[in-house]
Amino acid sequence: MNNTLVKGLQLLEVLSARDGAAGISELAAELRLGRSNVHRLLQALVELGYVAKDGERGSYRASLKIWELGARALQRLDFREAAAPAMRHLLAQSNETVHLSVLSGEEVVYIDKLDSPEPVRAYSTIGGRAPAYCVATGKVLLAWRDEPAASSLLSARPLHAYTPSTAPDTAALALALERVRRQGFAVNRGEWRASVWGIASPLRGAGGRVIAALGISGPAERIRKKGVRDLARLVVDAAALASTRLAGQ
Structure with a gap:
C-alpha cells in the first residue's frame, strides 16, 4: 500500500x-x-x-x-430510495427518529434519517458515525457480516466502554450478536449514550444478503414506556417492507 x-x-x-x-x-x-x-x-x-x-x-x-464526493456516492445507493416509504411509515408509527445505516469498518455510517417530531429526541447527522458494537443498527450489521470480516472484530479482546452498559469484551458481543440473529432485531440499551436506546432490523438485498440496517432511536425512558417488543415489531415490519421493495427493483 x-x-x-x-x-x-x-x-x-x-x-x-x-x-x-x-x-x-x-x-x-x-x-x-x-x-x-x-x-x-x-x-x-x-x-x-x-x-x-x-x-x-x-x-x-x-x-x-x-x-x-460523498454526495455522489450516496446517489448511487439505490436502497435509500427503496427504504424511504418504509422509513416514513416507521416514523409515523413510532414517533421516534428513524435511521438507515451501513457498515464501514468497525463503525456504522448514517446514510439517511428522519427526525422524530418530539421536542426531546435522539441526535444524529447524515454521514455521522458510531461504534458498531454499541448501537442497534451496528449490531444488526455485525450479526450478518461476512465471517472473514467479522473475525477481526470478534477476536478475543476487551472493548472500549462508552457507558456502563457497553459490552465489556468481544466474547459478550459474540453472544449478543447470536441473539440478534435468532430474534431478527437488535436493541441498544444505552450502550453508546446512556440516555439513548435504539432498535434495528436488517435490510436485505438480492439473494437475502444484508446490505443495510433500519432502526429507530430515542430517549431511554420513552422507549421503555412504549415497550421494546412492540417497537421491535414495527421496526422488523418496516425493514421487511423495504427489503421487499428492494427485491422488486
Whole structure:
C-alpha cells in the first residue's frame, strides 16, 4: 500500500472530522508525523482542491469537495430510495427518529434519517458515525457480516466502554450478536449514550444478503414506556417492507 496515499487520506479524515481549521503543528501532533511531511501533504491536497487554506493564519480545513464526493456516492445507493416509504411509515408509527445505516469498518455510517417530531429526541447527522458494537443498527450489521470480516472484530479482546452498559469484551458481543440473529432485531440499551436506546432490523438485498440496517432511536425512558417488543415489531415490519421493495427493483 502506498504510504504517502495512506497518510494523505488519514490527514483528510482528521480535517473533515474537525469543526474548524487546524494548523500544521496541531495536525502533525495528532497524526504523529513530522511538520515538513504534513506540510507537503497539505500542499498536494490544496492543489487537488480537497483542502483549503484558512486565510493568512496558516491553518487548513477540509473543502466541500469531500462532501461532493460523498454526495455522489450516496446517489448511487439505490436502497435509500427503496427504504424511504418504509422509513416514513416507521416514523409515523413510532414517533421516534428513524435511521438507515451501513457498515464501514468497525463503525456504522448514517446514510439517511428522519427526525422524530418530539421536542426531546435522539441526535444524529447524515454521514455521522458510531461504534458498531454499541448501537442497534451496528449490531444488526455485525450479526450478518461476512465471517472473514467479522473475525477481526470478534477476536478475543476487551472493548472500549462508552457507558456502563457497553459490552465489556468481544466474547459478550459474540453472544449478543447470536441473539440478534435468532430474534431478527437488535436493541441498544444505552450502550453508546446512556440516555439513548435504539432498535434495528436488517435490510436485505438480492439473494437475502444484508446490505443495510433500519432502526429507530430515542430517549431511554420513552422507549421503555412504549415497550421494546412492540417497537421491535414495527421496526422488523418496516425493514421487511423495504427489503421487499428492494427485491422488486
